[in-house]
Amino acid sequence: MKIDSISKLREIYEEKLPLLALRQAEANVGKERVLMVCGSAGCLSASAQELIDQLNEEIKAHNLEDLVSVEITGCFGLCAEGPIIRVFPDDTFYVRVKPEDAKRIVETHLMQGKVIDELLYLNVDTNDRVMRMEDIPFYKKQFKIALRNCGIINPLKIDETLAAQGYLGLAKVLEENDPEKVCQTLIASGLRGRGGGGFPTGLKWDATRKSVADQKYVICNADEGDPGAFMDRSVLEGDPHSVLEAMAICGFAIGANQGFIYIRAEYPLAISRLEIAIGQARELGLLGKNILGTGFDFDIELRYGAGAFVCGEETALMRSIEGKRGEPFNKKVFPSEKGLWGKPTCTNNVETFANINPIILKGAEWFSSIGSEKSKGTKVFALGGKINNVGLVEVPMGTTLREIIYEIGGGIPNGHEFKAAQTGGPSGGVIPASQLDIPVEYDTLISIGSMMGSGGMIVLDDTDCMVDIAKFYLEFTCEESCGKCTPCRIGTTRLHEILEKITTGKGTLEDLEVLENLSNVIKDASLCGLGKTAPNPVLSTLKYYMDEYRAHVVDKKCPAGVCKDLLEVVITDKCIGCTKCARTCPVGCISGNVKEKHVIDQTKCIKCQACIAQCPVQAIVTE
Amino acid sequence: MACKCDNEVCYAELDKFIAEGHYDDPDSLIQVLHHAQHLFGYLPREVQIYVAKKLDIPIAKVYGVVTFYTFFSETPRGENVIQVCLGTGCFVKGAAKVMESFENELKIKQGETTEDMQFTLSAVRCVGACALAPVVMINDKVYTHVDPSSVKRILEKYLISAAS
Ligand SMILES: Cc1cc2nc3c(=O)[nH]c(=O)nc-3n(C[C@H](O)[C@H](O)[C@H](O)COP(=O)(O)O)c2cc1C
Ligand code: FES
Numbered sequence: 078m079k080i081d082s083i084s085k086l087r088e089i090y091e092e093k094l095p096l097l098a099l100r101q102a103e104a105n106v107g108k109e110r111v112l113m114v115c116g117s118a119g120c121l122s123a124s125a126q127e128l129i130d131q132l133n134e135e136i137k138a139h140n141l142e143d144l145v146s147v148e149i150t151g152c153f154g155l156c157a158e159g160p161i162i163r164v165f166p167d168d169t170f171y172v173r174v175k176p177e178d179a180k181r182i183v184e185t186h187l188m189q190g191k192v193i194d195e196l197l198y199l200n201v202d203t204n205d206r207v208m209r210m211e212d213i214p215f216y217k218k219q220f221k222i223a224l225r226n227c228g229i230i231n232p233l234k235i236d237e238t239l240a241a242q243g244y245l246g247l248a249k250v251l252e253e254n255d256p257e258k259v260c261q262t263l264i265a266s267g268l269r270g271r272g273g274g275g276f277p278t279g280l281k282w283d284a285t286r287k288s289v290a291d292q293k294y295v296i297c298n299a300d301e302g303d304p305g306a307f308m309d310r311s312v313l314e315g316d317p318h319s320v321l322e323a324m325a326i327c328g329f330a331i332g333a334n335q336g337f338i339y340i341r342a343e344y345p346l347a348i349s350r351l352e353i354a355i356g357q358a359r360e361l362g363l364l365g366k367n368i369l370g371t372g373f374d375f376d377i378e379l380r381y382g383a384g385a386f387v388c389g390e391e392t393a394l395m396r397s398i399e400g401k402r403g404e405p406f407n408k409k410v411f412p413s414e415k416g417l418w419g420k421p422t423c424t425n426n427v428e429t430f431a432n433i434n435p436i437i438l439k440g441a442e443w444f445s446s447i448g449s450e451k452s453k454g455t456k457v458f459a460l461g462g463k464i465n466n467v468g469l470v471e472v473p474m475g476t477t478l479r480e481i482i483y484e485i486g487g488g489i490p491n492g493h494e495f496k497a498a499q500t501g502g503p504s505g506g507v508i509p510a511s512q513l514d515i516p517v518e519y520d521t522l523i524s525i526g527s528m529m530g531s532g533g534m535i536v537l538d539d540t541d542c543m544v545d546i547a548k549f550y551l552e553f554t555c556e557e558s559c560g561k562c563t564p565c566r567i568g569t570t571r572l573h574e575i576l577e578k579i580t581t582g583k584g585t586l587e588d589l590e591v592l593e594n595l596s597n598v599i600k601d602a603s604l605c606g607l608g609k610t611a612p613n614p615v616l617s618t619l620k621y622y623m624d625e626y627r628a629h630v631v632d633k634k635c636p637a638g639v640c641k642d643l644l645e646v647v648i649t650d651k652c653i654g655c656t657k658c659a660r661t662c663p664v665g666c667i668s669g670n671v672k673e674k675h676v677i678d679q680t681k682c683i684k685c686q687a688c689i690a691q692c693p694v695q696a697i698v699t700e
Numbered sequence: 701m702a703c704k705c706d707n708e709v710c711y712a713e714l715d716k717f718i719a720e721g722h723y724d725d726p727d728s729l730i731q732v733l734h735h736a737q738h739l740f741g742y743l744p745r746e747v748q749i750y751v752a753k754k755l756d757i758p759i760a761k762v763y764g765v766v767t768f769y770t771f772f773s774e775t776p777r778g779e780n781v782i783q784v785c786l787g788t789g790c791f792v793k794g795a796a797k798v799m800e801s802f803e804n805e806l807k808i809k810q811g812e813t814t815e816d817m818q819f820t821l822s823a824v825r826c827v828g829a830c831a832l833a834p835v836v837m838i839n840d841k842v843y844t845h846v847d848p849s850s851v852k853r854i855l856e857k858y859l860i861s862a863a864s
Contacts (some may be wrong), residue, residue, distance in 0.1 A: 119829045122842035156831030270777065305788030311828075342734065342771055343824065381734055383769030386825075400729035401761075402768040459830065462788035467831040502788070535788045549791055553825070592756035685800070690849055695864070 079362030081370040083248045086239075092238035100165045100229055109144050110187055113163045113228060116149030117314050118346050119307075120159040124176055127150075129162055131179035136187075145187055148234075151227030155215055156468035158198060163210060163228065170210040171196040191200050201465075201487075215466050218485055220447065222455050223271075223308075223431035224471050227315035232350055235357040238318040242493050246437035247322050250329055250369045256286055259330040263433075265441035267453030272298055272389075272426030273504065273531045274606075275452075275519040279666015281423055284413040287333040288421035293333035295324050296398070296417065296424040299340040299347070300382050302389035303502030304553065306533030308457040309427035311469055313340070313347040316431065317354035321364065321377060323433035328375040331423050336375065339394050341382040351379060386503070386557035391424040391472040392416075393559065404561045405605035426531065428457055449475030452518035454494030456532060462499075463538040465490050478508060480535060493538040497621070503557075504548045504610030506617025507543065526617040528610075542639035543622040544629055548576040550614035558607065565608030568599035572615060581642040584630040593619055641684040644699045648675050651696035658688035658697060710739045711750065718754055726757045729765055733772055742773045766791045778820035780858050785835040787826030793833040794848070797824065801848035802836075805855055818858070 080086050099111050114120075114129050132147045153161045158172035162182070169192055171182070178196060185191050197206040207213050221227075230237040238244070250259055260626055263279030270276045274384045285293060288627075301309040313320065315395050324336040340348055355377055358364040361689075366374045380398045388403040389395045395417045397403035416422025432454060436444045445453045452474035458481065461467055465487035472481060478498060482488065489495050497507040506527035508515070515521050519529050537546065551573040575592055578584045596612030596619075603609045619626060628634050635643040648658070654672040659665075666682050669675030689697045701731045718724050732755065736747050743766055752759040766772045784790075784799045799810060802821055806814055813820040829835045832844035836854070843854060 119831055122827075122829050122835075123832060156829075159831065303788075304786070305790075305830055307826065307828035307830065343827065381730070381732065382771075383730060384771035385769050395729065398727075400727045400731075400765070459789075461830040461833070462792045467789075467833075479710070499788070533788065535792060537792060541792060546792075547790070633823060647780055685797075687849070690847075 079360075081362060083252050083369050083371070086248050086369060087245060090239055090242065090245060093236050096237055096240045097229065100218065107166075108158070110146075110167070111165045112145065112147045112182075113150045113165065114147060115151070115153050115159055115161045115228070115552075116232075117152040117311055117342075119152070119156045119661035120161065121346070123159050125160040125162055127176040128162075128174055131176045132182065135179050135183040139183060139188065141183070141187060145183075148231040150231055152311040152469050153228045153469075154212075154219075154224070154469040155198075155213070155466060156465055168209050170198060170200050170208065170213070188573065215468075215470075215485055215487065218343070218476065219471055220455050220482055221471050222435055222444075223312060223428050223434065223457050224469070226319065227311065230316070232301065232315050233319055233353060235318065235354070235361065242434065242438060243318045244322050246434035247325050247329075247363070248369060249437055251369060251373055252327050254371075255583065256330045256332065257283075259326065260286055261373040262441045263436065264525070266436045266444040267441075267448075268429065268432055268436060268444065269452065269519060269530065270426055271432075271456065273501070273529070275529060278429055281413060281425070282327060284411065285421050285423040287656050288414050290421050291418045292335075292418075293331055294417045294420055294422040295327045295331065295333050295336040296391070296394065296422060297324055297336065297338040297395060297427060297430055298389065298391065298424055299338055299344075299427050300394065301344075301427075301531065302386040303310070303531050304533055305461050305535055306459045306502060308459050308532040310344050310347050312427050312431045313344070314350050314459075317347075317350045317622075318358065319434055320351075320427055320430045321354055321358055323430035324377055325364065325375045326433055327371055327423055327425065327430070331421070333421075333423070334374045334376070336377040336525060336635060337380050337398055337417075338377060339380045339382060339388070339398060342384065343382075348379065348381070355379070362364045364464065384428075385559070387552070387559045387605070390605050390607060391500075394424065395422065395646060402559070404559050405607075407604060428532070447517055448473050449518045451520055456517070456529065458532045458534045460486050460534050460536065461495060462535040463489055463541070464536040472517070474518045477514050477516055479513040481517065481534070484514070486536065489536065489538050493540060495536065496539050496541060497528075497537045497543070499535040499537065499546065499614075501528040501532065501610075501613070502533045503553050504528065504606065504613055505530045505533075507537070507546070507621060509621040511621075526613070526620055528613070540637055540639070542580075542635050542637040543618040543625050544576060544580055544635075545637075545639045547578055547614045547618045548573065551576055551611070554607065554611040558611070562602075562604035564599045564602035565604065565611060568595060569610070569611050571595060572599070572612065576615070579626065579629045580635070580640040582629070582633045582640075586630055588630065589619070589623075589626055591643060605654050638699045641660040644684065645679060646677055646682055646686060646688065646697060647698055648677060649696050649698060650674065651693055651694050655693060657691045657693065661687050661691045663687060666687075706741075713739050714750075715754075724755060726755055726761075729757065729762065729771045730757055730769075733762075733766065737772060742776050743777075744774065775813070776817070779818050780818060780838055781822065783822050783824040783827075783837040784810075784831075785825070785827050785833070785837070786823045787830065788831040789826065789830030790835055795834040797848045798834050798846050798851065799834065801851040802855075805851055819855075 162171040260283035268278045385403050388397045389406050393403040393405040412422045448454050455471050457471045497509050499507050553570045555573045558565045575588050596616050599612050652674040659667040665680040748762045752762045834846045836843045836846045
């Protein structure tokens with residue numbers, strides 16, 4: 078059934094509101110319960126689906142179907158502790174729940190009303206179990222706009238989206254019928270693109286609006302190329318309608334009636350959630366012809382990426398949608414004038430779109446009151462690497478790196494020391510410990526040689542070698558360079574070769590100079606953003622970790638003990654002669670009698686370090 | 701992974717897909733190739749030529765697109781496709797050693813397929829389970845917190861099911 082007017086949509090919103098009534102921490106505690114289970118790709122791979130099935134079975138077995146429901150929902154963010162269940166309305170947050178826990182959750186929690194202590198979050202600092210999500214340190218400094226519905230609604234049920242004010246932003250815009258005002262609101266809000274570049278979204282919309290053409294397009298960039306980042310995936314899996322609605326708003330503002338979502342083929346779950354959502358929206362007349370009876374037409378199609386990082390760059394992306402090789406073109410004319418099929422096109426990132434509905438409904442002033450002077454609103458980060466609370470966080474712009482790493486992220490595991498945070502993926506750089514107190518916002522990050530990027534934040538500790546990290550990123554850009562322009566195609570290959578030389582102990586001091594000079598040339602001369610930013614990981618590690626580079630080329634040592642060719646595996650006097658190492662060694666280079674100290678033949682050792690993992694007394698070390 | 705049905709059925713399916721989706725224009729090349737790879741398991745020369753004719757584009761263009769995108773494969777893949785995540789999250793948690801371990805066990809390099817067509821070993825960049833790094837996907841199953849020393853055990857399951 079189609080919703081044929083704006084007033085009808087508002088009525089439906091009022092009518093559906095009770096659906097979410099239970100899901101508030103302060104809701105009246107009656108007999109009804111709802112269990113929200115994270116159904117994002119991360120938790121699903123940690124057997125969340127079996128857990129959901131088990132819960133349903135137990136609920137059925139105890140005839141609780143009328144009182145208790147189990148809903149899947151978007152990412153709660155604390156992925157390291159998944160799978161997670163949040164029980165409403167008694168607001169209990171269970172972590173690391175296994176399918177076999179379903180029985181006691183139903184019998185102990187739901188039937189006897191007793192909280193199961195062992196399944197609560199353990200605060201390692203105080204050794205206390207924490208029951209409410211809000212009281213977990215991880216959540217205290219967070220502020221959710223883009224992820225507002227993740228953990229609250231079931232993304233597969235459009236009724237719940239509607240109850241969460243979904244499509245009311247579109248309704249408001251259509252009712253006011255003033256495209257220019259939409260752009261002005263966004264300009265005033267200060268929203269900047271979340272895909273990496275940080276271009277003011279309102280200005281982009283307004284420029285596309287002003288272009289005159291018979292056809293214009295809206296593109297949602299869901300290519301999420303930064304390897305090690307999953308913000309966009311989480312938004313698409315947990316709240317797909319927020320992106321569809323925002324694209325329709327954009328279409329109205331710029332005068333387009335066709336949208337494309339370019340999504341990477343590696344995200345099958347996000348693709349299927351989007352397909353379902355588009356189907357639902359069309360059925361209700363929220364996409365398609367004559368939306369809400371206002372005469373506005375807008376529809377959305379999916380286009381799949383095929384594993385090319387450069388296709389995240391917007392001009393390459395357009396080529397790819399056109400069915401061609403994804404090679405970027407020179408932006409002498411902006412896509413807002415000539416983009417997809419030569420028509421004015423507005424491309425925005427998933428997270429950028431996820432901010433639109435709240436800005437329209439709550440106003441530009443509300444949004445611009447959040448964040449810092451020059452960067453408004455919030456940013457979602459995928460925290461990864463050597464940090465305790467690996468997961469997804471959304472913080473106001475201007476939060477310091479220290480707050481993110483230590484208060485939200487819970488610090489570095491296993492007693493290691495923080496060394497650097499890498500932001501911006503292959504286009505970004507590292508932020509060293511000396512800069513922990515800088516506010517995380519667009520301009521400050523650029524001023525210290527990194528960038529905001531799309532939101533990947535990889536934490537490195539004292540066991541990570543910075544030359545090796547730079548090499549990792551260069552290997553990536555080398556592979557992903559599309560080959561169209563020479564500085565990028567050949568330059569990145571040379572950079573990678575030199576790094577390889579350094580990490581294998583063959584580097585010279587002169588190489589360090591060449592690294593820097595070549596990097597600057599590639600930056601200046603490349604055609605698109607891929608090449609222009611590819612040397613950043615090299616330049617920023619050179620800037621902050623020159624000592625480490627020098628140690629590799631002068632002393633032929635890798636201080637972090639990572640670069641294999643620069644280290645020796647040796648057995649110390651701690652050896653008890655258990656022979657485990659000798660049996661593990663794949664090349665048979667360890668010898669020694671039982672109960673006597675063993676030795677490694679350095680000429681044969683391939684430094685695989687398999688023996689280190691096996692030694693029961695930690696007698697084998699690298700030097 | 702590879703297609704077990706006979707080729708004619710696949711071509712008929714592909715025709716149907718193109719007709720129903722109105723994909724018979726050059727703009728739809730990537731959509732069509734995605735579907736063709738889904739049907740045939742990979743994109744052999746004949747299929748590329750067939751698609752070129754169907755969409756009325758030069759064969760060189762089709763080949764250009766197939767080789768540009770890493771998702772498209774011109775060689776058949778093994779019964780089990782192993783994807784070791786080499787995204788940054790997994791890399792800093794030791795994914796390179798996991799990859800090495802698979803290479804040693806299977807005696808093939810990344811990107812190759814074993815002679816008996818049982819396993820294809822490939823790398824992916826982030827499957828979005830960084831919290832559970834290092835991550836390995838075998839077909840649709842996700843293995844988390846993979847230790848290089850557990851690789852042998854993981855592979856054994858697939859060897860047994862292949863033998864039976
Ligand atoms: C090499 C390269 C890769 C990119 N990858 C992505 C990506 O994966 N996702 C994204 O949203 N933007 C990516 N961008 C940025 C886009 O070109 C574009 O600026 C962005 O989609 C615009 O949306 P926004 O203004 O909402 O951020 C990439 C840029 C470059 C140069
Ligand atoms: S980096 Fe491997 S899952 Fe994200």
